[in-house]
Amino acid sequence: MLKNNIVMDVKNISKCYPHTTNSVDSLKDLLTNHLPWNIARARREARLLNRTKNDFWALKDISFSLKQGDVLGVIGHNGAGKSTLLKILSQVILPTSGEAYIKGRISSLLEVGTGFHPELTGLENIYISGNILGMSQKELDDKLEEIIDFSELKDFLHVPVKKYSSGMMAKLGFSVAAHLNSDIMIIDEVLSVGDAHFKQKSSKKMLDLIQDKKKTILFVSHSEDSVKELCNQAIMLEHGEVVEYGSPDDVFVTYNDHMEIVQE
């Protein structure tokens, strides 16, 4: 299943979203979707959108494998399939075909402040969000002080987070997430939070995490600097397919060429 030292093996993962015109959401859809004029309309819309058989393939045959300590940067234009790939590997959604094997404790950081409830205080939310992200009560107890110090929100811990500014909320969310202790981390552009000082601090924290050779990381970003700085490999997606897979420098050459063509 998984060869030596490989902690993530992704084999031909594809994701298809059926065209929504044909979806059955209600009794009305069930009764009317098969009417000739609705079938014709669905076909017309699909032709216009240049989709085959009315389906939209968000990912097509994605394959790669990662060893322990690898940091993979996932890049691509908006709608290239990056977030879909991350959601499949985080097990939030199912692939349409293909399979992936993952060895070790996995945590996904697709958004800062996951699980926060506006009515609860900062302290209560640290515990709840930490639990949701996969930390045990003991781990949270042990790391509580570190999380609070890192967030710089000691004086606001007993205030409901609905009274926090968006920057404060992001700081608290990042602080919890940055103290996750998992073997594999899936991160979707959460580095840039808070003010300039906190952004620098959070980038440094991420760098520390990534430099911990025991962790394997999948990192989605549009930032060339971040990917080149943090990752030892990169993958470029375009229309759901792998266009380039290799060192970040090589992949960004292809990416920048694509960008120039798009701009022209």
Added chain:
Amino acid sequence: MADIIKISSKVNIYKFLPIKILYRNRSLIYSMALREFSSRHKNMFVGILWIIIQPVAMAILFSIIMGKGVTENYGANFLSILIGWGAWQSLSRFLGDGAMVLHANIGLITKVYFKRLVVIIAKMTAILFDMALLFIPILIILALVELIWHLPTIHMFGLNFLYFIWATIWLTVLGIGLSAFFSVITIKFKDVGQVLGLLSMIWMFSSPIWTKRIDMLPEKYRFIATYNPAYSILSFFRHGILNTPLIAPHDMYIQIIITVVVFFVGLFVFNLLERSVVEEI
């Protein structure tokens, strides 16, 4: 050695009751239940006292409207309505809130993966917290009343109380099945959400909430009671405290079978659809 997770399009249809995973996630269940419970009652002037005030007020209102229900004794009648209404409220929330639980946690389930059944169980736990906060003070007061005045209508001590616990377990099993089933079905078929209110209303009028029988239904429709597990559940709750008669064993067996079927069908359908419905929310 670390566990190997396999991600594929196939759903293991036999793993619909993941007891091991739920046990491993017990701290998350507790944490989410607490989040649900605290956020529900936080920043209210009377706070958690609403859990008691609301059913007591309803019981007073229904005692006045319905008059004598279970016994000739007004106190016992009030208690019977209070117990009936308290248990019914939990049951109807299992159905109503349970059906919307995935919608309510959309920000979570589309961002982080954990067994979605955790959300259902956490919701059930929060509802049970509410129910416990209503019943525990009532039980303590009744136990004191029985100790001091030895009222014949109250039976707080002895084996009768086991019926109360049995009713709570039955209520929870039925609630999990209903919530699991409707939480995914209301996403797959959005119309079901509209029908649920009506279903809940029909269920309420065919359950003995205010009186010990479903007197509000016409005679020819009363056979429904045989197939309504709420009938047994409410009867056990009342029997546990007021020693009112239990329903016929034949009806009870049918209702146990219906509950077990609802539980397993609910979990089976939930397991089948839980991952695919996330994309449809």
